[in-house]
Amino acid sequence: MASQYTKLQSIEVEDNLLLPYQVSNPTQKKSQNKFASYFYRVKGYIIKKWKILLLLMFVLLLIAGVILIPVLVLRYKTSTISDQCDEYGKEIINNAVQKGTEAYSRLSTLVTLFPGRLSGSEQLENAIDWIQDMMLDDGFDLVKTDDVEVTHWxxxxxxxxxxxxxxxxxxxxxxxxxxxxxxxxxxxxxxxxxxxxxxxxxxxxxxxxxxxxxxxxxxxxxxxxxxxxxxxxxxxxxxxxxxxxxxxxxxxxxxxxxxxxxxxxxxxxxxxxxxxxxxxxxxxxxxxxxxxxxxxxxxMPTNAISRNVMAQINGSTYPDEVVVIGGHTDSWDVAQGAMDDGGGIVVAWEALRLIKSLGIIPKRTIRVVGWTNEENGAAGGAAYAQLYTNETFFSIESDIGVTQPLGFNVMASEQTITDLQLIADKVLSPIKTTSIVEGEVGTDNGFLVSNGKPGAQLITDESKYFWYHHTAGDAMDKMDPSQMNQCVAAMATMALCISNWVGQLN
Ligand SMILES: [Zn+2]
Structure with a gap:
């Protein structure tokens, strides 16, 4: 009570007014005088504490500036790096994460029907047929396979x-x-x-x-x-x-x-x-x-014939420049190859399908590639690079499991890595896929990178990846649908943002 009296006294002195409800019954006339009482109290407070309030306003403005300015700058910057990356990225992520994708069910079907897809096996070729048929049903602009000679062990x-x-x-x-x-x-x-x-x-x-x-x-x-x-x-x-x-x-x-x-x-x-x-x-x-x-x-004394399988959405502005996303279709004989690398190819494929289903037309062509023979020869990656290096704008492989996505390893110029970091910070932060570091790409797109093209690899939580790697334990029970959806979101967003890149990239 002592402090209340002191406060009242000070208001009394400064305003020359006695606030009636506080000296009589505090509950009476409260509602009628509420506005007036607040007005006088606030007025008094402002007069008394104007220096503190000014300081407070300054601090608030500073905080708002610290938060808002980078957001605005980032928004401006990302739009100068990649056209509509921001808005498409949001749409892609919302759809993949909230509505979900078919990544898990497509992978589950693939590895159940065609486990053990080792080069030279009927299983691998049947899997490639199945993927190709599904890609045709998906209605992409172009679906095709290229023959690749592979070892047959x-x-x-x-x-x-x-x-x-x-x-x-x-x-x-x-x-x-x-x-x-x-x-x-x-x-x-x-x-x-x-x-x-x-x-x-x-x-x-x-x-x-x-x-x-x-x-x-x-x-x-x-x-x-x-x-x-x-x-x-x-x-x-x-x-x-x-x-x-x-x-x-x-x-x-x-x-x-x-x-x-x-x-x-x-x-x-x-x-x-x-x-x-x-x-x-x-x-x-x-x-x-x-x-x-x-x-x-x-x-076997003679090599087998396998195939790289691919599908694409044609670019609206630069159809001859291709952003490649993919994984490898083959696996070890003893594995279902869900993690290595059925998940990788399915996530890349589903990323392309998501972009298409949202009606987004990329500026450059986006192509999903299922490379063959990564496990024991990498003839698929080599053959692809031999045919298509020139038209490649950028490539992203997913081949370390499609668990929680964390970011991308990138082999590109310092400027490109900086720009990709800006994009990741701005667009991929909702799925926490913001780690952009210079580092090794995949085995298959490594051939494109060796030929001088910039490229990347999707990085995921690989803490358990090598527990199952190349074993009978690489099976569907290790896969998580929501993590796969996030990988689809990350892959689709990055592919789209790179396909809409403003200017060249190296
Ligand atoms: Zn692999």
């Missing part, structure tokens, strides 16, 4: 069994490209190529196990791709590789390997993290480990 029966110090069958997968073999020999364990060099005198006649701990894919994968020839160089008779993954539930991971010219070819396979560590521990316990590796794998 077949797994056949295979096994890896510990025979000594006890009998134990291992989960294994032969590596793509490996020759057949039936080898029984003692195992020598190394954790790196350096250690192999150090122990080279002990390698002859043995099976070399490369038990290198996963750090990241690009540095650890060298043991899968080059382990066999490294072992054979010192007289190794077979090579086993710890699966290229940070995590395992007893799952072996396959993948491509290459033989070096001039070195004997030996059979090679991946085993699980569990079995790799088991063998290593047996060796540490001075146990002699003998393993039988049996593989019927073979590369």
């Amino acid at each position: 077949v797994r056949g029966d295979e096994s890896a069994t510990i025979l000594q110090p006890y009998h134990r069958k291992m989960n294994m997968l032969g590596l793509g490209g490996s020759i057949a073999g039936n080898v029984t020999a003692e195992v020598i364990v190394v954790s790196s190529f350096d250690e192999l060099d150090t122990l080279q005198d002990q390698v002859k006649g043995k099976i070399v196990l490369f038990n290198a701990i996963f750090t990241n894919y690009s540095s650890t994968v060298q043991y899968r791709s080059g382990g066999a020839s490294a072992a054979a160089k010192y007289g190794g008779v077979a090579a086993l590789v710890r699966s290229i993954t940070p995590y395992s539930l007893g799952t072996p991971h396959t993948g491509v390997m290459f033989y070096q010219d001039g070195i004997d070819k030996i059979p090679t396979a991946a085993i699980t993290l569990e079995d790799a560590d088991l063998i290593q521990n047996l060796a540490i316990l001075n146990q002699t480990v003998i393993v039988n590796l049996y593989m019927e794998a073979q590369t």
Whole structure:
């Protein structure tokens, strides 16, 4: 009460007025005098605190300026970078995220009907037929396939069994490209190529196990791709590789390997993290480990014919300049290939379909490409670049899973990366896909980038990607429809904004 009295007193002094309801019954005449009382109080307050209020207004204006000016500048800037990117982006994202897309159901159908789409397989060609038929039904401006000659490797029966110090069958997968073999020999364990060099005198006649701990894919994968020839160089008779993954539930991971010219070819396979560590521990316990590796794998004497499949919306202003979006249609034989890379091609395809269904006509042609043979040869990407590099304006591949989208890796000029960052900040922030960093693009559009064209890769949350990569676990149960919708939104928005780019881009 003391403070109220003080306040009243001060108002009294400054205004020469006694506010009646506050000295009589406070509830009486309140409504009639409400306006008058507020008026006088506010007036008094302003007179008394004008300096503070002025400061407050200044601060509010400053805050508004800090928020509004960048928004306006960004809006102005994005419109000078890409025509209507802002408004189309909003429309695309709203539709993809709120109304949803067919990405999940198309992928589910694709991988259910055609799992194990390895190059040379009927499954892959049937999948490409199915995609092409669906693309024709979608009513794109142009749907076509280009023949591509691809390697035809077949797994056949295979096994890896510990025979000594006890009998134990291992989960294994032969590596793509490996020759057949039936080898029984003692195992020598190394954790790196350096250690192999150090122990080279002990390698002859043995099976070399490369038990290198996963750090990241690009540095650890060298043991899968080059382990066999490294072992054979010192007289190794077979090579086993710890699966290229940070995590395992007893799952072996396959993948491509290459033989070096001039070195004997030996059979090679991946085993699980569990079995790799088991063998290593047996060796540490001075146990002699003998393993039988049996593989019927073979590369067929003649290459197979596969196809790149593509569909497009013709550009209204620059139809001869093409923005490419895509993924690869092939997968490893043991996988459904939902994550690698059925999801990638379906998301790119659905992005194009969304743009079309919204009636948006891009200024440049947008083309979705399903590259073939990414997994064991990348002949699809190479063939595409050979035919279409010149007309390529930009390319975006999706091949690290279509989980939560985070942004894009970009190979382009600094200016382009800065401009794409502006666009991402302005348009893609609702789906938090704003990370634009210089970095590796996909294997397939990598050929276009090597030929000097700017390109990008959709970046997603890949924290679990390599858990399933190239395994039987790469299946539909790992896919999330809402995350896929966000990937569609990101891909469609970026493709549209780049197709409406103002001027050239490099
Ligand atoms: Zn892939």
